[in-house]
Amino acid sequence: MNQPILELKNIKKVYPGVVALKNVSMKFYPGEVHAIVGENGAGKSTFIKTITGAIQPTEGKIFFEGKEIVNNNPIKSLSLGITAIYQEFNLIPYLSVAENIYYGRFPQKFGFVDYKTMYKNAKKVLDWLGIDINPKTIVKDLSVGYQQIVEIAKSISMNSRVLIMDEPSAPLTNNELKYLFNVVKKLTQQGVAIIYISHRMEEIFDLCHKVTVFRDGEYIKTMNVADTNKNDLFALMVNRKLNDNFPNRNYTPQEVVLEVEGLTTSKVSDISFKLHKGEILGFAGLVGAGRTEIALAIYGADKVRSGSITLKGKRIINKSPAQAIKNGIALIPEDRKKFGALMNMTIKENISYSMLKKIAWKFGIIKANFEKKTANEYKDVLSIKTPSINQKVINLSGGNQQKVILARCMFTDCEILIFDEPTRGIDIGAKQEIYALMNSLTQQGKSIIIISSEMPELLGMADRILVVYNGKIAGELLKKDADQQTILKLASGCDGGTYEN
Ligand SMILES: Nc1ncnc2c1ncn2[C@@H]1O[C@H](COP(=O)(O)OP(=O)(O)OP(=O)(O)O)[C@@H](O)[C@H]1O
Numbered sequence: 259m260n261q262p263i264l265e266l267k268n269i270k271k272v273y274p275g276v277v278a279l280k281n282v283s284m285k286f287y288p289g290e291v292h293a294i295v296g297e298n299g300a301g302k303s304t305f306i307k308t309i310t311g312a313i314q315p316t317e318g319k320i321f322f323e324g325k326e327i328v329n330n331n332p333i334k335s336l337s338l339g340i341t342a343i344y345q346e347f348n349l350i351p352y353l354s355v356a357e358n359i360y361y362g363r364f365p366q367k368f369g370f371v372d373y374k375t376m377y378k379n380a381k382k383v384l385d386w387l388g389i390d391i392n393p394k395t396i397v398k399d400l401s402v403g404y405q406q407i408v409e410i411a412k413s414i415s416m417n418s419r420v421l422i423m424d425e426p427s428a429p430l431t432n433n434e435l436k437y438l439f440n441v442v443k444k445l446t447q448q449g450v451a452i453i454y455i456s457h458r459m460e461e462i463f464d465l466c467h468k469v470t471v472f473r474d475g476e477y478i479k480t481m482n483v484a485d486t487n488k489n490d491l492f493a494l495m496v497n498r499k500l501n502d503n504f505p506n507r508n509y510t511p512q513e514v515v516l517e518v519e520g521l522t523t524s525k526v527s528d529i530s531f532k533l534h535k536g537e538i539l540g541f542a543g544l545v546g547a548g549r550t551e552i553a554l555a556i557y558g559a560d561k562v563r564s565g566s567i568t569l570k571g572k573r574i575i576n577k578s579p580a581q582a583i584k585n586g587i588a589l590i591p592e593d594r595k596k597f598g599a600l601m602n603m604t605i606k607e608n609i610s611y612s613m614l615k616k617i618a619w620k621f622g623i624i625k626a627n628f629e630k631k632t633a634n635e636y637k638d639v640l641s642i643k644t645p646s647i648n649q650k651v652i653n654l655s656g657g658n659q660q661k662v663i664l665a666r667c668m669f670t671d672c673e674i675l676i677f678d679e680p681t682r683g684i685d686i687g688a689k690q691e692i693y694a695l696m697n698s699l700t701q702q703g704k705s706i707i708i709i710s711s712e713m714p715e716l717l718g719m720a721d722r723i724l725v726v727y728n729g730k731i732a733g734e735l736l737k738k739d740a741d742q743q744t745i746l747k748l749a750s751g752c753d754g755g756t757y758e759n
């Protein structure tokens with residue numbers, strides 16, 4: 259354990275207007291899970307991209323087993339067994355699971371891709387992971403959670419010695435998380451060094467041996483996990499004390515604004531529920547249970563086979579998201595990369611995009627001052643870390659990209675907001691800002707549906723919780739009757755819970 263497998267010395271990375279990393283030195287050891295924590299934009303992803311050679315540091319050196327890696331690049335680091343699962347998934351949606359695992363290194367036979375061997379090998383890796391996915395499945399047909407597993411399978415198949423995971427747990431639900439933990443433990447037993455980035459504190463304490471705090475691109479401190487606690491970590495991350503509370507909600511039921519009856523699509527069936535004015539309605543369930551699919555159907559992004567949607571007493575049919583928004587229903591999607599941000603546009607443009615009517619003059623000229631003011635307001639409220647609102651979204655850290663999309667959706671005139679995993683990848687400080695914002699939106703008379711895999715978030719925010727299992731609503735709980743155990747029971751079809759559903 260004394261010899262680090264990987265060492266970084268004095269790493270610095272400068273982008274125009276931003277010093278993303280300032281003189282960071284760290285060591286990583288075989289068989290250890292080493293967490294890196296810090297606020298959105300603290301420099302975590304930049305640090306790991308430096309290790310994999312995806313970006314070049316402005317200054318600094320990297321050593322693998324004591325030997326310097328000169329002119330690091332992704333191919334070189336891979337050949338040493340440094341693999342990474344990035345925050346943004348890197349799978350190719352239209353290829354199969356096996357093709358993704360072996361992409362760029364397909365087994366060959368007589369100059370052709372040897373599919374038989376490829377499927378067989380992929381199956382072996384998936385079996386080792388203890389997961390029942392057909393290697394021929396097209397990746398886009400898998401849930402986000404399963405896609406994550408394919409990413410892991412890909413890393414493992416490359417004989418990883420250092421495995422970097424940038425928020426691997428973000429799309430996973432509780433059961434999947436347990437599964438991920440087992441895989442990580444299995445890998446450490448084989449002497450793999452794991453670098454683990456997460457915004458979920460519990461995971462750090464359940465899984466990791468060491469934890470390092472980054473703040474504003476600076477290395478702050480490395481500690482043994484056993485010697486620290488959540489409050490201390492938070493204080494190091496943000497330089498202030500943790501306020502763990504959810505906003506105080508005293509919701510009294512008001513009139514029904516949305517009524518869904520017998521909604522059926524290819525993925526969900528016979529969904530009926532009511533949403534009231536000013537209410538926060540939570541959707542609980544396992545990955546693949548159908549929560550997102552219900553939202554997509556209401557939002558006009560998925561074909562409705564039968565059933566009805568009634569908005570303030572009027573039957574509506576949303577044939578497209580554009581129509582849903584016109585009807586006053588907005589969705590903040592789970593897969594924000596795919597639906598959400600206009601990556602090559604600026605923060606300002608992204609925020610104003612959804613409300614062009616509000617900010618455009620009669621003749622289509624943007625009210626520049628109003629646009630700027632609003633964008634700056636949201637930047638402050640959600641503490642979007644950037645030198646300027648004229649920065650392109652693609653240049654922001656993962657969490658800050660999320661905040662831009664949230665800001666965009668919150669800025670619409672829509673009365674019904676559907677949030678699918680709103681705080682995934684968002685640091686704990688900003689999470690609380692988002693909860694407060696949701697609360698104030700409902701006080702303004704808006705109604706919210708929140709889909710979340712984070713139990714404390716649902717229990718803390720929702721006035722009522724619907725539990726979805728297998729494409730159907732398995733139960734309804736009022737805030738006062740809801741607890742983790744009851745939800746999990748319903749979410750797993752009352753049979754004690756299995757990983758697959
Ligand atoms: N290509 C780029 N151009 C300009 N600035 C960048 C670029 N990539 C990252 N940055 C900036 O560097 C800083 C660190 O970003 P990084 O992605 O490393 O943060 P992070 O700690 O991973 O945050 P998160 O928790 O949100 O993922 C941020 O201020 C970000 O805006």
Ligand SMILES: [Mg+2]
Nearest residue numbers: 303345655656
């Ligand atoms: Mg990041």
